[in-house]
Amino acid sequence: MNAVNGNNYTCECPEGFSGVHCEVAFCEVEPCVHGRCDVDAIPPVCACAPGWSGRACDTERDECEGEAACLHGGRCVPRRRPPLCDCPPEWRGARCEEDVDECAERRVSCGPGRCRNLPGGYTCECPEGYCGDECALPDPCNATGAGAGAHGPCRNGARCEQRCGARVDYECLCLEGWTDKNCTSAAAPVAAGGGSNATHVALGVGGALAALLLAGGALAALAAQARRKRATRGTYSPSGQEYCNPRAEMITHALKPPPEERLI
Incomplete structure (x- = not known):
């Protein structure tokens, strides 16, 4: 017997429901602070207003996180309804x-x-003889451009590429054997094997010095040995004589005449 309702049974309610027969949604008993109770959901939930979260919509949410974050370098200003993104131009x-679309809105001038519009920007496609961010500068590589020479600034068969931005600039792609800004200076000759003559000369000098040092060391060793031999020349050594000439001593003893007989 259920002491509360007098019935002989008790309902075990699923999550989100309460009451004798589980007929009451939890959010009808515990009101949603910043939202509404959605009794059609299974289980029922609090549908929170923007900027709020939690079971009872009582927790303020950072709107600059997750899906609300700003794209392409924009700056999110929190605590707005809805949040505001400060976007780049x-x-x-x-x-x-x-x-x-800067081109369609005529925000820029390409002279x-x-x-041509690009994602997050634009570019100016300049006609022949012009260069720069807004096609307002003379192309230094073009023979018809203002300030250009008869063959452009590059010499000796080099190819010119303009590098204009906010000011006029260019780059000369020199052929082998030429260098400097306009390819007018002869480059240092490259010897067979990939290195310059100066490099090969330095290596040759280093090898010669190493050979001289080795030869000098060998000569010094020979000179020291010769000095030691001269220092011992003419010195008598009995042990040495006995060791070197043992037969000479034996022959001397063998040739010694017997003592003379004396007549009495």
């Missing part, structure tokens, strides 16, 4: 997800060139 939208 090339992007816009709630999360800076929309590209700005005599043509503007």
Whole structure:
């Protein structure tokens, strides 16, 4: 017997429900602080307002995290409803997800060139004779460009490539044997084997010095040995004589005449 309701049974309610027959959603008893009770969900939940989370929608959420984060370098300003993204000039939208077409909105000028939109920017396609970010500079590599020589600035068969940005600049791609900005100076000759003559001369001198040092060491050793031999020449050594000439002593004893007989 159930002491509470007098029935002879007790209902064990699933998550989110309560009551004698599990007919009451939890959020009808515990109200959602910043949201509404969704009784149609299984189990029932609190559908929180933007910026809030938790079982009862009582926890403030950082709206600059997760899906709300700003894209393409945008800066999220929290505690807004909805959150606000401060976008760079090339992007816009709630999360800076929309590209700005600078060419269509005439935000830039390409002078005599043509503007082409890019994701997060644009580029100016310049006609012949012009270069630079806005096609406002003369192309230094073009013979018809203002300030260019009859064959451009590069010499001796070099190829010129413009490097204009905010100012006029270029690069000469020199042929083998030439160097400097305009390829007008002869490069140092390269010897067979890949190194320069100076490198090979240095290696040759180093090898010769090493050979001289080795020869000098050998001569010094020979001179020391000769001095030791001269120092011992003419010195009598009995033990040495006995060792070197044992037969000479034996012959001397063998040839010694017997003592003379004396007549009485």
